Amino acid sequence: MxxxxxxxxxxxxxxxxxxxxxxxxxxxxxxxxxxxxxxxxxxxxxxxxxxxxxxxxxxxxxxxxxxxxxxxxxxxxxxxxxxxxxxxxxxxxxxxxxxxxxxxxxxxxxxxxxxxxAAHLESPAPAFPFVALLVSGGHTQLIAVHDLGKYQLLGESLDDAAGEAFDKTAKVLGLPYPGGALLAQLATRGDPNRYRFPRPMTDRPGLDFSFSGLKTHTLTAWREEQLTRTDNEQMRADIARAFEEAVVETLIIKCRRALAQTGLTRLVLAGGVSANQRLRERMQLAIAAVGGETFYPRAExxxxxxxxxxxxxxxxxxxxxxxxxxxxxxxxxxxxxxxxxxxxxxx
CATH class of the missing domain: 3.30.420.40 (ATPase, nucleotide binding domain)
Known part of the structure; x- marks a missing residue:
């Protein structure tokens, strides 16, 4: 067919x-x-x-x-x-x-x-069952995929999706639309030790997400630093890096928690934000450290x-x-x- x-x-x-x-x-x-x-x-x-x-x-x-x-x-x-x-x-x-x-x-x-x-368009394809992190401009969800067509929602964002938070934060930093990918590029030039932003909802049990507060924290930091720092371009990159690190680590913590909760060992990344290179690299290492495997489709x-x-x-x-x-x-x-x-x- x-x-x-x-x-x-x-x-x-x-x-x-x-x-x-x-x-x-x-x-x-x-x-x-x-x-x-x-x-x-x-x-x-x-x-x-x-x-x-x-x-x-x-x-x-x-x-x-x-x-x-x-x-x-x-x-x-x-x-x-x-x-x-x-x-x-x-x-x-x-x-x-x-x-x-x-x-x-x-x-x-x-x-x-x-x-x-989408990950089944690649080889090797992930075998069922697995946990999927669907992370995009409109959705941030953890889903247990038991088989073809058998899906169980484990957790989701209570406000902004991760991709939406990327785009809105990029706008705060003065980047053109659509800014999520541009923010990720800018973050590669940032100092990872300059700032540490909160990892929202990781200090409590559960698999839900919330990125609205992180977006507000980033806006506050940007405004405060503009009053004291003169190296605006480096400051912009440092703040972008801190924001990206916070999102990536939050997603990693929740994914590892989802695998432990379900007893599964395979994780699939899906959606537009899953093309983020730092997320892929860090997630693969973190999941491998607990004996799991990570799968994702090519960026396109x-x-x-x-x-x-x-x-x-x-x-x-x-x-x-x-x-x-x-x-x-x-x-x-x-x-x-x-x-x-x-x-x-x-x-």
Missing amino acids: RVLGIETSCDETGIAIYASDGGLLAHHLYSQVALHAEYGGVVPELAARDHLNRAVPLIQQTLTAAQLNWSDINGVAYTAGPGLIGALLVGAALGRSLAWAAGIPAIGVHHLEGHLL FCTDNGAMIAYAGWLRLCAGQLEPLSFQVHPRWALDSLPPIKTADAI
């Missing part, structure tokens, strides 16, 4: 083709960063309109790269949620319409399930992309899961409400 994946949950248009007899055949991504930069954040209406403009040409580009015709596609997977409702509707309407016209099945994919399974599959949607949709379509011609999108969608995937049929 060859499945076309369509991802339009926010500000990136992702298209990919995944096949039973060849794995990932082709994928393309168009980012709207430049479109939203002047507004300092994603404008939902503009995002939806740009998906309308980009999706069909990207589909054709991906078919060409895979050396396929539309008649070679056996199924369509599209992101049905969570995400921006207008953006989701573009991908869902397009995916369902293409499938109806071709007489092939289509299925709506949970965006977070796509992220959780950490952010929103069509490959993860094509793969997750391929699994569900191969397992025989079908949907009616009508479709729904879900701006909010609980991950544990998904039906399990019958592993033997899907693989």
Whole structure:
């Protein structure tokens, strides 16, 4: 089976083709960063309109790269949620319409399930069960992945997601949108011993997160230091380093706690923030120190992309899961409400 994946949950248009007899055949991504930069954040209406403009040409580009015709596609997977409702509707309407016209099945994919399974696009892929840290601009969650489609939420952020805190802190430091990756680059020039910021909610039991207070602490430190220090560029780098160190260590502490609580030994990093190099390096060492293994997809599959949607949709379509011609999108969608995937049929 060859499945076309369509991802339009926010500000990136992702298209990919995944096949039973060849794995990932082709994928393309168009980012709207430049479109939203002047507004300092994603404008939902503009995002939806740009998906309308980009999706069909990207589909054709991906078919060409895979050396396929539309008649070679056996199924369509599209992101049905969570995400921006207008953006989701573009991908869902397009995916369902293409499938109806071709007489092939289509299925709506949970965006977070796509992220959780993205590491299976790599080799070696993590065996089930495992703990996943899903860390992005919109989510910071610890999830026990017992099997395909069997997910248990262990903990989540009570306020800002880690990626959101990165972006907001970058704005405080005067970095342009989107600032999270730029903050991480700036942190490489910072002195790790200059400041030590708090590691929120690590002094109490549990697996929930909170990054809002850390963001406020960083803002306070930035304002106070501006009154006494004159080396603004180095101060900016030092504060960025302290913020990043605090986030990374907090995530490590919670991940090790989750593995101990569940008795599992495999950890999967997923979501945009999981591309952070310091997080990957430090997490791998910390998990190895307690006898565990760490897995993560390549950087291009950490952010929103069509490959993860094509793969997750391929699994569900191969397992025989079908949907009616009508479709729904879900701006909010609980991950544990998904039906399990019958592993033997899907693989």
